Amino acid sequence: MKKISLLFKKIIFAILLLYTYNLIGAQINLIIPINYITVIVVAILDLPGFALLLIILKIFY
Helix, strand or coil: CHHHHHHHHHHHHHHHHHHHHHHHHHHHCCCCCCCHHHHHHHHHHHHHHHHHHHHHHHHHC
16 A cells, blocks of 8 residues: 555656656746656656756757
8 A cells, every 4th residue: 555655756756856847947938848758757757857848848849
């Protein structure tokens, strides 16, 4: 039960982090889509995963 609640907290944190970034990034047209792949990457890797998504966004955008 403890692992499920920790996973749920990480998923909620990932969604909130991506949503907050999209609110700020919308002004400069840099948006990371909130889908299950990005949420899983950020939930598993936390802030390094978010940084990885930002680097990928900068490289391919």
